[in-house]
Every structure is written in structure tokens, then in C-alpha cells.
Amino acid sequence: MTSNSPFPPVDEAGSGRLAALLERAAAGRDSQVWSDLWTELYHNGSLDVSHPLVLPALTDMAEGDDADTAASALHLAGALLVQADQRHETRELRDRRAPEVARLLAAAHRWRRVTGDRDGYCYLLEAVLNLEGDISWGEDLVWGLVSEEYELECPDEDCSEVLWVVIGERGFFSTSEDHALSDDAETLPLHPAAPDALDGLGRRLHGLALADGHEDVAHALTHAFGEATCPRCGRRCSVVGQVIARSG
Numbered sequence: 001m002t003s004n005s006p007f008p009p010v011d012e013a014g015s016g017r018l019a020a021l022l023e024r025a026a027a028g029r030d031s032q033v034w035s036d037l038w039t040e041l042y043h044n045g046s047l048d049v050s051h052p053l054v055l056p057a058l059t060d061m062a063e064g065d066d067a068d069t070a071a072s073a074l075h076l077a078g079a080l081l082v083q084a085d086q087r088h089e090t091r092e093l094r095d096r097r098a099p100e101v102a103r104l105l106a107a108a109h110r111w112r113r114v115t116g117d118r119d120g121y122c123y124l125l126e127a128v129l130n131l132e133g134d135i136s137w138g139e140d141l142v143w144g145l146v147s148e149e150y151e152l153e154c155p156d157e158d159c160s161e162v163l164w165v166v167i168g169e170r171g172f173f174s175t176s177e178d179h180a181l182s183d184d185a186e187t188l189p190l191h192p193a194a195p196d197a198l199d200g201l202g203r204r205l206h207g208l209a210l211a212d213g214h215e216d217v218a219h220a221l222t223h224a225f226g227e228a229t230c231p232r233c234g235r236r237c238s239v240v241g242q243v244i245a246r247s248g
């Protein structure tokens with residue numbers, strides 16, 4: 001019997017499962033398959049991108065016409081590459097698969113420009129950062145934008161209070177862990193960065209969000225790249241600085 005599979009035939013049981021999952025994902029009609037695919041690729045505490053089927057299949061999906069499938073493929077591909085960088089402490093795999101990474105990055109930018117959903121847009125920004133590979137904390141930065149809060153720690157060694165930095169519909173403030181969900185929580189306003197004072201990554205992401213019509217994301221980014229105040233000791237600290245410290 002001749003197979004119509006777009007993926008090369010494989011003999012090993014694990015490779016066969018992976019090929020089947022990639023086919024299901026490419027079909028775009030199976031909401032469970034992405035969870036199954038992440039599980040299949042998760043080994044020894046990290047994601048495994050070494051199988052030759054994975055990046056080509058995800059690249060083809062990212063370049064397709066289905067927005068949800070493309071977004072899921074880009075999210076997974078970016079995470080796989082960052083995990084490979086961290087696991088091997090080298091960009092060898094990223095460099096070896098440079099043509100596919102370039103295609104994935106181009107697709108991420110294409111979808112970024114046309115995505116109207118706020119959270120979907122944030123995840124595409126994360127994919128861009130992961131595919132570029134210049135930082136290792138893009139996931140943590142975007143997690144806070146999507147969940148509209150960061151769980152951080154006061155950098156003062158004599159304090160080390162857990163900080164909840166809230167960015168979104170509930171307001172823009174810092175509070176302590178003990179009162180994070182309380183109606184009478186003590187809150188202190190955040191100190192956002194002035195848009196024209198942003199530099200580096202903050203300036204770039206803020207500019208992209210504005211250009212793409214996501215003013216709410218741009219506004220949230222000024223707070224993520226601004227400062228929060230510890231309610232216990234009164235120290236002000238960089239929000240993104242503590243995101244980096246916590247992710248490291």
C-alpha cells in the first residue's frame with residue numbers, strides 16, 4: 001500500500017508516533033494534538049528537537065494558511081530551539097538548521113502583523129524572541145503580559161518579599177503575596193517607563209506593538225519595562241530585571 005503521508009516513513013515506534021502526531025497537527029482539526037505533541041517531545045526534563053521530522057514539519061505548518069495551526073507550530077518551534085540552546089549550551093543546532101529557523105521567523109513576523117487577538121499576538125512576540133534566540137527569558141516576559149501579572153521577588157537581600165506585579169484590567173500596581181487576592185490588599189502604583197525613554201528590547205517590542213495596532217500591549221510593556229515598589233521595604237526595582245533574575 002502506498003502511503004500519502006507528507007513525512008518520511010519511519011520504523012521505530014517512537015518515530016512512528018511522532019510522525020502520526022505531526023500529521024494530525026498539520027491537518028488542523030485536532031485541539032488535543034498539540035498537547036500530545038509537547039508530551040511526546042518532552043524527555044529528561046526538556047523538549048527534544050533533535051528528531052529530523054520536527055522542524056521541517058513545524059516550518060511547513062507555520063507557512064500554511066491556518067492561523068491557529070501556524071501559531072501553535074511557531075510556539076512549539078521557538079520553545080524547542082530555546083531548550084536546545086540551554087540543554088547543550090551552544091547554538092549549534094540553531095545554526096545547523098538556520099534555513100528553517102529563518103523561514104519560521106519570517107512566518108512569525110507575517111502572522112504577527114495580522115493577528116488581532118491580544119493573547120495570540122503576545123505569544124507570537126514570544127515566538128519571535130525565541131526564534132531569534134538572543135534572550136532566554138522571552139517566555140517569562142510574555143507569560144506576565146498574557147496573565148497580566150508577574151510573581152517576582154524583592155531584590156533587597158534583607159527583604160526578599162514576594163511581589164505580585166499586576167499589569168492589566170485590574171490595574172497597574174504591586175502588592176505582596178499575602179494580599180494578592182484580597183479586596184483590601186495594600187497596593188502601590190507601578191512606575192511605567194516613558195515610551196520615548198525605552199531602549200533596547202523594550203523600545204523594539206513597544207514599537208512593534210504600536211505598529212501592529214496593539215496599543216494595550218504597548219501600554220503594558222511600558223509597565224513591564226518600568227519599576228515596581230516593594231510594599232514591605234519600599235525599594236523600587238526594575239520589573240523586567242526581576243523577571244530576568246527569576247528566570248535565571
